[in-house]
Amino acid sequence: MGPFQGGESVATQATPRTTLPLADLLLDPENPRLPPDTTLVDRASQHAIALYMETAYRLEDIAESIVERGFDPTEILWVVPTNDRYTVVEGNRRLAALQFLTDHLLREKIERAQRRALWDELSERLRMNGHDVSRLPVEVRDSREKFLDHLGFRHVSGVLKWTAEAKARYLTQLLEREELDFAAAAKRIGSTAPAVRRQVEAYRILRQAKAADMHTDTAERWFGLFYTAVSRPQFRRFLSIGDEAGSSREPVPPEALPQLEECLGWLFGTTDGKRRVIGDSRQIGELALVMEEAEATTVLRETRSLSSALAVSKGGKDQILGALRAAREQLYVANGRAFEYKGDLDVLSVAQSVSDLVDRIVDEIAP
Template sequence: MRGDRVGGEATTQSIQDLLLDPRNPRIPPADHLRTQDELLLLLARDYSLLEIGESIAQNNFFQEEPLAGAFDGREEPPYTVVEGNRRLAALKLLTSELARDLLRAERQAQASEWDQLAEAAPEILEVPVVMYAQRDELLTFMGYRHITGVRPWRPLAKARFTHALIEEEGMDFRDAAQTIGSKPAYVRQAYLAHRVYLQAKVAGIDVTNLEGAYSVFARGLQNTQLRRFIGITSVLDRSMEPNELREPVPAESIDKLGELISWISGDEHHAAVTQDSRQVDELGLVVAVEEACALLRRTRDLSQALTLTSAPEQRVIEGLQVALESLSGALRDITPLTATAQVSDMVSRLVVLSEEVRRAVDDAAEAE
């Protein structure tokens, strides 16, 4: 029977005949060669399976949300589940005492919680799985679901998936964009950021904290000044060829890449200097001014370093521009009907405030 997804066949499979996916984009590539037992322990430890187990124990497995797997040439199980690995891992812990014993050897307390959930859970031996002939057929479904769709992965998992489309599936930016329902420019930017991330790992830079700050890191690489700081040239900015972007940071800029990652995500000894993605443009202003960048290196105080850039003046100009535009609009609306006592009082306060601004500007100019 054909499933409702293009190319997918609706089936029912025994839980014990289903394998966890060692190429799961949630999992770092270094962990892709793990055994099934190791994958189960990794997911149980790092990927919040208990809340999924609680939901299944209370509500049963939702038939409307089948797993998705690939035959990959196999006539008989076991089959690899490509979509729904956290749910499969939770099912194995709920239905297999051996799986819980495996966890017990490493995490006694967590295994005991799974024991309690298993007692409360309904008996589940088989689950619905939409099976595809080949893993490749699932890429579009996964891309739409987890990159641009209703169940997005964390930023680094998105980046790994997009990167794999290019490096493992041989797609260009346009093909990958079509696969995930996005634009080539987005895929290019995601690929570039992940290549920079991988360069940092290979160079031995501490990226421990970067997974939690990956969206800020990727946003930072959209800033021209930050790209120039780590040696990414204007020539590479125009490239749409993956081969030209595989090592975007030159060897002589690796130390600066380490600095950038430390500023964005912190390191073993320091907290990050940026708090969110809105501050990466401020960081870009700082690294573009040698004196400001030197101050940031000494103090790790972004606000203080920012005072040595043009940013404070720009904020004043923008604030005054907004005030001028608002006052011009108010002036056009003044009529006998709007010339009330409240309006008159506000105008008087504006006159006083404008005089204070004038004096502040004059005093600052004299002190310079």
Template sequence: MEKDRQEELYKFISIDKLELDKENPRISKKDRNKDDYDILKGMWKSFSLEDLIISIDQNGFIPAEPLMVVKKDDENDKYIVVEGNRRLSAVMLLTDRIYRSDSFFSDKLSPYKIQEIKELPCYIFDKKEDIENALAVRHISGIKKWEAKEKAEFAIRLYKKENNIKNVTKIIGSKTNTIGALIYSYFWLEYLIESEENKRNDLENLFENKFSLLNLALGQSNIKIFLNINDKWDTIDYNVRKYKKGSKEYDNMLYLCLWLSDYRIISDSRQITGGKTNPVSLSAILADNEATNYLKIRTDANSELPNLLVEAYNRIAVDSNLVVRFEESYNKINQLMYIYKDKKNNLSDKTIEEINRYCDNIKNIVSTNS
């Protein structure tokens, strides 16, 4: 009986009976209501299909890793590919001659010969939920990891079923902080994209291409305070839509997302976190009211200033550390005056010229700020 069950679960299925899973995290959200052609274009652009096509062209389809499928609800002879959409996409492009004459695909596919693949090996499951545990280990905690946005979409699907972050983390086998930040980031971006029509392009760019930056930002304590996130990720309220336009939470999250989406402000993840070798960071700026307000004002004015992050950082209020630095600098100036006064005859003309230049700079600074 067990043997019969195994044979039922594993079999070769005709390609024309297999369909891409439009809810798959690898498929861009904006493409999910489109046809296979647009989905395949998106997959080509985002997920290096050509590497897989080269492998299939040279070696054929290796059946050692079957697709994972479920029966389509309304059509008994059709199957949805839950795991293996990238492989199915590559096979579709290599076997269907219609793509050879297409303006987008013709040049890309011309180096590769038409494949005569008719069927693909598949494991058949009763429902999607039966596959999800395996996918969680494989793509979130395992060796074939998804990008942050893909992880978030998968975690969201589980969260909507479980409605409990702890249960989701148990299924996925990952830390609550990691999964909580992913889900929170996703809910906020989804909400803002729907609400901010004039800023939709910037927000969609962050969602599709730089989602990991928002997830990284939510791990910084200063940024969490800026966003008024006070609870732990296992107790936080994930209903972000309760925050309306004009609320501190909504406006600050919108600012954060716009800063992260703008390459002129954030072009590197280190500009979010900072550190000893790179103190200029969004995290440091958002810990200071004056610097934060400056960044907001310049953002509202659609500033073209290329060093906006540095300009904002330079407005951080004076603290005790800066006073110490000033005292150190003052002592060095006194030493410089001593050298100039008592050792002038031993100095070269070039050194004297440099000292005079430094003194002129100090005079200019004092006169400008007096």
């Protein structure tokens, strides 16, 4: 019998450490590994969750281990009661792998024939090897909140880390469900209060954008870049985020939401086809310099060219002066040793290219 076809309820028999039928275990629709609900059509559907995980994670690697060695009894699943069954809050990839191994109806829903054949072959090998996975070791708690500390240590601070967006979403849930401050939440997961504050604040800003019907899919996928950007003081000033906003569930004031949409467009592009203005995360600093100055920001809005906007900003001048001064210091060093390589064609070739480059820079700058 497949895991979606019911099973004898053991809710009244469960103790903190016990075994439960595979058929009584449910995938967690609140699993931070799942994408935000805008990109998973039906989070309430166990099939939808399992099929998403099959495409997003290498469940076959977990399945291969189970096929060869059986289910490791030390790999205990953490579960909470859900009506007459149990939701797995830790161990969802293992549960999903087992579901594909044991439920032919689920396997038939896999779109790619090659993937279906792979899972059919793994399922047959499990049967041939004789491993019994009908009951699994679990630890039962009466609510998911009882597991939050352990989940934080494992997946936020520990070695089995979630994505940046999943970590921030989990931390936000932790604070808001238990009404913790940043210091208390940091202590619970083995982090620092400033780090927790930055992650939660970035997630809340993105949540605001989504609530305002802004395009956030790319920002969710590249949450680390978004987090880095909105942590910079220039971005915070541009979005009118005050120092006291850390405890607010809506850090960006309503009047600054248009600027938030602009930021998302500059960082990730827009739904109407306008490309992002930065090439990679290293240019976030340049974008921040532009956002500090009204004239440079106007140029960016009109041209969507970061280099053009940077050229009219004070930051652009500081940047080129810094680069020229650093190059000059290195050339002083080279000049002091040039006599050692008189007649060396390799050194002469590089020196000539440097001279040509300096001439071009002077020609560009000269009035």
